[in-house]
Amino acid sequence: xxxxxxxxxxxxxxxxxxxxxxxxxxxxxxxxxxxxxxxxxxxxxxxxxxxxxxxxxxxxxxxxxxxxxxxxxxxxxxxxxxxxxxxxxxxxxxxxxxxxxxxxxxxxxxxxxxxxxxxxxxxx
Numbered sequence: 494x495x496x497x498x499x500x501x502x503x504x505x506x507x508x509x510x511x512x513x514x515x516x517x518x519x520x521x522x523x524x525x526x527x528x529x530x531x532x533x534x535x536x537x538x539x540x541x542x543x544x545x546x547x548x549x550x551x552x553x554x555x556x557x558x559x560x561x562x563x564x565x566x567x568x569x570x571x572x573x574x575x576x577x578x579x580x581x582x583x584x585x586x587x588x589x590x591x592x593x594x595x596x597x598x599x600x601x602x603x604x605x606x607x608x609x610x611x612x613x614x615x616x617x
Contacts, residue, residue: 535606541611574606581605
């Protein structure tokens, strides 16, 4: 039996802060479950590969958006993570839901955290 960890804004925001400061929190400290999962390092290289393979064909080389595919580079990591989690859960919203659901189903919690930080910071 496996349990799913639902990403929350604190996890994604920690990833952004850790990326900016190069820090890792002390996982041995007593923390709430949501913050305890934040001890994971953000892997921007892995996120870049996922972006290049799965995202840029529709959202553009710099996540600038194209046609009916929205711009992502101006979004916050928590917003991006929330949308990816909803698509991964199979929720339909927006004109490209079917395509996004198929892509998001393949993403792990770590992938979503990594991608959210990568997209929000890589194209400034």
